[in-house]
Amino acid sequence: MIKKFDKKDEESGSGSNPFQHLEKSAVLQEARIFNETPINPRRCLHILTKIIYLLNQGEHFGTTEATEAFFAMTRLFQSNDQTLRRMCYLTIKEMANISEDVIIVTSSLTKDMTGKEDVYRGPAIRALCRITDTTMLQAIERYMKQAIVDKVPSVSSSALVSSLHMVKMSFDVVKRWVNEAQEAASSDNIMVQYHALGLLYHLRKNDRLAVTKMLNKFTKSGLKSPFAYCMMIRIASKLLEETEGGHDSPLFDFIESCLRNKHEMVVYEAASAIVHMPNCTARELAPAVSVLQLFCSSPKAALRYAAVRTLNKVAMKHPSAVTACNLDLENLITDSNRSIATLAITTLLKTGSESSVDRLMKQISSFVSEISDEFKVVVVQAISALCQKYPRKHSVMMNFLSNMLRDDGGFEYKRAIVDCIISIIEENPESKETGLAHLCEFIEDCEHTVLATKILHLLGKEGPRTPTPSKYIRFIFNRVVLESEAVRAAAVSALAKFGAQNDDLLPSVLVLMKRCMMDSDDEVRDRATFYMNVLQQKQKALNAAYIFNGLSVSVPGLEKSLHQYTLEPSEKPFDMKTVPLATAPITEQKTEIAPVATSKLPEKLAPSRQDIYQEQLAAIPEFKGLGPLFKSSEPVQLTEAETEYVVRCIKHTFANHMIFQFDCTNTLNDQLLQRVLVQMEPSEAYEVLNYVPAPSLPYSQPSSCYSLVRLPEDDPTAVSCTFSCTMKYLVRDCDPNTGEPDDDGYDDEYVLEDLEVTVADHIQKVLKPNFGAAWDEIGDDNEKEETFALATVRTLDEAVNNIISFLGMQPCERSDKVPENKNSHVLFLAGVFRGGHDVLVRARLALADGVTMQVTVRSTDENVVDVILASVG
């Protein structure tokens, strides 16, 4: 009867949702009937449902009221109504974090968990583990172990999953249950097996050997659960990646065999794992691609989506592997699910021929407004890749992009378009003017400061070199009038570049600068005043140093040096040369854009790799007083990949010294190495000053030892040297299982490969955005020129790449890209030599029978010029 009245109340309250106008206080009031005897299960159930519903809607419960309701709820354990009891478990889980003293239900839950009613046992375990902390876990450990191997699947599963949740909290306790989990893994129930495997992996994932054993066991015996197969495929592919195992490994065979599994889920997981493997050959990809091709015509949308999304990824790296699926992809263009259609089109754009581009672009523009921002970014990335492939299509693309730029869209989307336009401009000189015009139009109405400043910077760089630079001035100056401080400051900098490069514009730029000096913002005024004064000097060298090519030092490094200078004030002015240089930005990242990954993390200025090394080396007392770190090389492997000890070396160059950092890894689990150092025998007048050994090198824990070497002072041209290296250490045998070493040890040594120091180790890359200006700035005081014949080189591309990697300098003005079908090319390289001397190299290349190269070197130091020419020859 009571229930009936309830219903009436609700119905009069709202038409369709009985919970719509719930009042928290009223519900808590009602909860008092929990204390009535006898318990009315139906009413209590209804009230518990209301409480959980309120919690689910995000209603806030104060600690006191929650605790009160929770305590009242505990009385309901007296009732034997099944659903009511289950709802009590749910309430416990929901309230575990808001109510106090939830542990009072421990004994009731333990009773249910070990009781006769199987329906209660699983849920009771899960509720109990939710409220248990590390200290109490010991008390229920015995029950948990029993529950894991219980013959009732729901009990076993619940115990395994709860254990997994508790691994984060108390790894050491849960680790003791590994035998029980092992037993559960051979269960006949598919879910139990899956959960047991998951738990086993989490407990053992740091022990590669154990994981390998586990994989071997289950791949041989076969699994029942498709979920477990997916899990095993992921473990196998992670292991392959870590061990850099070849594709002839049994792990790869296992993944490939899963392509023939009867569950689509497993087949897809295997295909996707193969596709994501680094350096997969086309032949290894083929079976994976062909199952994905089958999925493309599945009636299930999710399967089609999964297939086309994965094919899209394959197309990024191996477009030719996907061409076989072109027909199936064509059918998906009209798919009613727009996500599938977009992915299909962008994949086709990557694999299709040049002739199909126009048609596909037309198709996609018909529904681009209907798709979500994430997919619009995918489209833009596909266009960007296409422009690199078919440069002649740039006008179609540019048109399309400018239309997209006008549409609504979020920041990520707009940024992708702007990046794409910028890359087209850089690749195609013919598209420069139209591209700049589109961007100018865009910043007229752009709400994203970052994009506006980026475009202004680009205008400053490219605008002055176009046939009619004057037309950009208006767009830039409009920003000074209308925008926020950051954009105004960027606009002022852009204006200065026009003034510095175009003499006929200089008077008007100076007038505009004068206006900017009245700006309300400090930064804008400062910039304007600074540029005004530099421009008025009308000196090319000043313009080059202060307007075109800004600072090339690392910003965190500069901050640290300045801080140091203020701590130890001295009479000497601060010397910019003591600041470590910024490592040249990597410009080649376009091809590696993650497909649809939207990064949510704010980008912060991470300290560069070199700044980290600087910090690490400064912490070693032996290396005090060497000055700032000048350059750190890429790691060089001194051993084969599959040897007992793996050693790689990083060369750190300082003004007059070098430090060799040897990263050693011991791959023998029955040995502990101590006092590890690498002895070096130089071939030239290099002097080894000091060794810093690694005190101890246990199994699979990398550690570093160092050698300090003084560079020859009397002969500045001796830049290259070969060192023969031997690793010396004390071996102590140890028990592979416990890692306990023997008391005695013996000395041993291990011969490593020779280590080369080349001219590239003495030069740091520096990007000069305006090479011509920098060339004039240095002047021809120390200029030398020589001609070489490179007989073994067959193409200009090869020659350019060889020179760049040999000298280790930064190519400027995109001169590292050799245009097609040309037989001459000019390469511009910039760098700083150890000791802070600027070096610029201009190499004119001509292709005839072999490549002829005329090298011109300019530097602020005469010796440096000789060094470079000597090393080239």
Place this chain on the structure above:
Amino acid sequence: LCLEPSLYTVKAVFILDNDGNRLLSKYYDPELYPSMKEQKNFELNVFNKTHKADNEIAFLEGMTIVYKSSIDLFFYVVGSAQENELMLMAVLNCLFESVSQMLRKNVEKRTLLDNMDGVFLVVDEIIDGGVILESDPQQVIEKVNYRVRDCVEEQISLCNELTVQLSDVTKVLQVSSF
């Protein structure tokens, strides 16, 4: 980009009505939309992008979302961008089938709300803290062992009760008349 092998497959699951209001929702990854406001924004965004066309799968805010609708209800399962879409589908199908069996195929808002406790229990049996606990609807139904309430049945039982009481009364009257 590679997936860390883990049992934590499901990031969130929610059931919305045909106005996009939340009826039930669970978030299993504490880093994903920690506040209620973010959660409801996400749900609304998902609803707006999905309620017009029954497309089964969508990709929003860096998440893969599979969904299914029935009359005035929308069921969603959310996973990470790299997650196996078919695993998410298995969860969604299990959720939908279990609810449908429990409600005797009346998968619509009113019946669902009348049996909200059962729905809470079904979700609890399918996913535990983001781990797929069970994927077979038959098993879920057995474990939950829930007796559906619907209005008609209730009225019948009420009528029966009344008849019994009436007959008692008539008996008493008959007895007393003698």
